[in-house]
Amino acid sequence: EVQLVESGGGLVQPGGSLRLSCAASGFTFSNFEMIWVRQAPGKGLEWVSYISSNGLTIHDADSVKGRFTISRDNAKNSLYLQMNSLRVEDTALYYCARDRSSRFDFWGQGTLVTVSS
Amino acid sequence: DIQMTQSPSTLSASVGDRVTITCRASQSISSWLAWYQQKPGKAPKLLIYMASNLESGVPSRFSGSGSGTEFTLTISSLQPDDFATYYCQQYNSLWTFGQGTKVEIK
Numbered sequence: 001e002v003q004l005v006e007s008g009g010g011l012v013q014p015g016g017s018l019r020l021s022c023a024a025s026g027f028t029f030s031n032f033e034m035i036w037v038r039q040a041p042g043k044g045l046e047w048v049s050y051i052s053s054n055g056l057t058i059h060d061a062d063s064v065k066g067r068f069t070i071s072r073d074n075a076k077n078s079l080y081l082q083m084n085s086l087r088v089e090d091t092a093l094y095y096c097a098r099d100r101s102s103r104f105d106f107w108g109q110g111t112l113v114t115v116s117s
Numbered sequence: 118d119i120q121m122t123q124s125p126s127t128l129s130a131s132v133g134d135r136v137t138i139t140c141r142a143s144q145s146i147s148s149w150l151a152w153y154q155q156k157p158g159k160a161p162k163l164l165i166y167m168a169s170n171l172e173s174g175v176p177s178r179f180s181g182s183g184s185g186t187e188f189t190l191t192i193s194s195l196q197p198d199d200f201a202t203y204y205c206q207q208y209n210s211l212w213t214f215g216q217g218t219k220v221e222i223k
Contacts, residue, residue: 001172024155045153045161045204045214059211083135102208103151105172 002026002106005097016086020111022079030054030065030074031044033099036081037091039093039110046092049081064090086115119143119207123215129223136192138218140205149209152181152190155217160220163188164203168214195220 022034035049046108050059058070069082079096082100091114097104120143133219138191148168153161154155163172165181168177168188178193200222 040152044204044217045155048213100220101194101211102149103163103166103167103206104153104161107162109160 002098004097004106004108006096006108007051007092009094009113009115011114012086013085014088014115016115017082017084018086018113020075020081020094020096020113022081022108024079024096026079026108027096029072029077034072034079035097035099035104036070036079037095037097037104038090039083041088042094043092048094051079063098075078078106079112086113088115091115119146119210119213121205121207121213121215123203123205123218125218126216127219127221129221131223132195134195134207134223136195136220137187138163138190138203138205138220140183140188140190140215142186142188142207142209146207146209148184149151149207150183150188151206151208152179153204153206154199154201156203163202192220 003025005023032049033052035050038048055072067085071080093110093112095110096108098106122141124139130146150168155161159204164175169181180191202217202219204217
């Protein structure tokens, strides 16, 4: 059974940093592209950052470019999102999802990031 | 950037109704479109990909159609489990989601 479990969310002050993790199981993690998608409270879905299966290709949404860094460790079946210079508008539930030919076929349950003073 | 616009934003319907949600792209995306269902407190679930292909395990009352810039998601006979928010997503150029359509009980 495919499972994606996010962790690392929490309350942080504006300008602070957090590192999110996503532990994958039930599939060959190294064969799949992965993505982070976020959802602000009561709002819609927004893709945040994408990484290819080998980690060599990365795409970041303009809203996080230069502040967030996606990475992966295929040996540990894990995906990461390093978030720096956090802003109030980054407050959201952050999902990791498996990318199968650019559609997202499995999602974690999300980890909540709250940016507030 | 490609913009995706869904209509309506909210839809009130009864069990057994035929429901149609429309998604329009700001430029042609061929058939690179997916539909997701999201229930409160849950992660989105993939329903349809490549505009009209049903994801494994999704009930056949769900169907998708369209190409280019206009797409539809149809639920042929609305069931109690289908009251949720639905999102379209283009993947022709990076990714963009529509703003969502909430299907609520009439």
